[in-house]
Amino acid sequence: MPLRGLAKAKNFTLGPTAPMKTFTENVHSQNNEINNLKKIDKTHNLTNNSQNEKLYKYESQIKSSFDRIVPTLKEIARIQHHEDFINTAQSISKQNLGINLPTHILDKSWVKPLDMRALYAWCAFKQHEKLSDNFFENDPLEGSFGSPNANNFETALLDCGIHLLDITPCSDGRLAHSVAYVMRIPFSAVRRRSHAGALFDIENTVNRWVKTEHKRYRENNPNEAHEDTRYLKIVTYHFSSVDPLHQGCAAHGSDDKLAAKEGSEKLLAFKEAVENSFCCGASVDLMLIGLDTDTDSLKIHLSSSDGKIDLENTISSLDIYNSTINFSKDEAEKEICQIISGNSNKVQLKGLDKFVYKLIVNNISQIDYVKKFHKGSYEDIGHAERFIGVGIGFKEVHLRNLTYFAHLDTVEEGAPDLDVGVKIFTGLNVSQDLPIPIVIRFDYSGKVPGAKERAAKDCYRVNNAISIRYKSLVDKGLLHTCLTIRDRDNIHSAQIIGMSLDQKTKEAH
């Protein structure tokens, strides 16, 4: 279904940062303080403020648990030669970070300087473990499988003519919150596969398409195969409105146009692969979205009725936000419908138009989130990830700049993605003499005999390949790994099956 709002939308000028800059400048101006405070407080009438509060509480709680690691370890470093060091260190750690430190590392402080790199990696792994446990046990983002949010969203998706939503954002940590925050989609209702440059694997995605269709034929799940719905593949590339020439997508040399073009080419190749490989009108729907990593606003590319993706013309959620900021809820909804479909009647929205409407309304909340909690534009416009996630899984990670993803089965195939991650962390951590914490994860299906053992074997295999590829970092204690597996058929949390920190202990005995 084409987005027919082009005629109306094309006169929008995105002026990437203009509205935000004006806003930020106003905030800092001393002259119109009262007026500005009103502006700060003013949110869009479509914004879900209570959801924003919850999301911010979650974000700040998790991030501070990582950001307290360095000050805590500094405090512990200072007392390493004090009496009763181990007990004091443990109680500081427990109080500040809520975790115990590994005794076998603290134990050695009398004979050699405390291995702060090992402690740093340990703390990062344990904070990740806590966030992961909390995620799977308490569903803090209220988006788990079977939750009311997930069920409602899945029904709404079907109503938009979509039976599977498959999103590939860039591996970049600044897009790790795309699903739960930027698009406000329950995490369990979407397939997410992050790749550097958002350049997903065609063969793998065709396999996923086959599995999805087979489930419809065999189990009528989520709907019957003959119903006229589609598999929707979305590519989310990214750009920076604040520093477009340096803080865009590294995989595309910060060239927005190239990122959009290559994303579009991948999408069309996927569609062609499905159409050529299967009979009986097999096809998929496609969507290309640009994400501004500074404001979290979206540029949704228009597609024509013949299936082409328009690289120039987009619907900008930020433009819509700005132009409707003073509208009532009802007026704003009508205006968005008008822009998308050329018709202001919400009831008449159909198919992908309806889905785009949903995305824009959801994203308006996120624009206000960034305005309210991050001064309209993130302070960390560049990379600031806390750890690298390698393997298959990580359903629990939904925060901006928390994790650099390298979605891979083998280091042999995924090395280009992983190299980018290691390069980023060489700047972030190694330059400060801190190690790169890498969490390895392989999800498995507990229903399949031996799958758990194979997932563990995959972890060890990837760990071994990492230790060969980045030997010089590993040898200096500047790269540590934590091996985890998780049963995807179960609500249970992930399980740590080993750490590079453990192995050293064993060797020492």
Next chain:
Amino acid sequence: MPLRGLAKAKNFTLGPTAPMKTFTENVHSQNNEINNLKKIDKTHNLTNNSQNEKLYKYESQIKSSFDRIVPTLKEIARIQHHEDFINTAQSISKQNLGINLPTHILDKSWVKPLDMRALYAWCAFKQHEKLSDNFFENDPLEGSFGSPNANNFETALLDCGIHLLDITPCSDGRLAHSVAYVMRIPFSAVRRRSHAGALFDIENTVNRWVKTEHKRYRENNPNEAHEDTRYLKIVTYHFSSVDPLHQGCAAHGSDDKLAAKEGSEKLLAFKEAVENSFCCGASVDLMLIGLDTDTDSLKIHLSSSDGKIDLENTISSLDIYNSTINFSKDEAEKEICQIISGNSNKVQLKGLDKFVYKLIVNNISQIDYVKKFHKGSYEDIGHAERFIGVGIGFKEVHLRNLTYFAHLDTVEEGAPDLDVGVKIFTGLNVSQDLPIPIVIRFDYSGKVPGAKERAAKDCYRVNNAISIRYKSLVDKGLLHTCLTIRDRDNIHSAQIIGMSLDQKTKEAH
């Protein structure tokens, strides 16, 4: 469907080599020459003698094309300082092997000893290229997709209640002819995935099952999804009747019982994976077969109606051959039916019983093939492969001891299989100062945009991983690689996209 012949079959004692040894001894005895000649000539009444003649012609033609390499290169080595060396060498090679030698290697003979290792690898690669071209262009085994043989077999398979036949033999080169020779199955009518120890990948096979079922639902191909047929997974492990303790399966330490047990466990795990992961009575059929690599006879394990595989009791094609050698065609057919199903009426055979009947009759021809052309038991009872095949594909290889397969996507995952191959060739070739020729292959679907380029990239990636893993061999010129890709949607042959031999040339210029 259970094999109900157990009661009748269990008293068979396989006495692994007794009949064959007697036969061989007889052949060499001078006293009963006439009598023995009769025995030599006598074939089973169910044997397809004209097919045997064709198959032998093909086997001897291809194998001799490889076996002429060493004598030819010896001849060329002797004349490397003669006048007009290059032209003479080319004409010897053309005459003996039907190929040209690489001029850039011959060219250097005046300045350093001729690089015989490089020439050997070149010849192996070119002979493989010829066999491959011939295979795809002329269908010498008369089993290509759409051929009368393949169509008839597929119809017969459906009649046995099987809509896909998926066989995993061991990677061992002594099983590479399992499909086209030992079982006499048209190669295009079967999915073959060789793995060391016949230990196939469960997740990968479940994916293949999903694809197969999806095709039935979507395209009614090969039959409608509601029809009561199954996906049949066969594991073919192997043993040696001549030297059971040394020439069995290396992956199982030449322990037949262990090979059978582990094969059975994989099969049952695959079935459980399908049954647990999919609803609505999803399941598969299983079959465990032991292959005697000396006589090519089969031991087909009985399965019970509750889906268990009997590790002790088997139907032995060699026992059947021996006990029915003097029977008429009709009597022999009745006896086989009786053994399989407890009923001598062929028309009443159903399902897997019918398939087992077909396998045994086909295998009787192969037992006669080995009797007639290989003195009842192969001379090369151990390894004698000519090259290693690595990657995804090799539909063209159907000869015993021609190729060691390492079926893999990445060296990182497939290293255990590949290491076994390199070890075998260290004994076969490196010990004689000859290099290990490795043909890398990635099949791709020409219908999928960019798939060809990705297959080429996969070749280079695996080539690079091989050159890292086996660096010391590569550095000495004791391991060479030939990179090939092939469009599986097309009848065309494979295409060589590079060789380690080429790369050296480039560096030299």
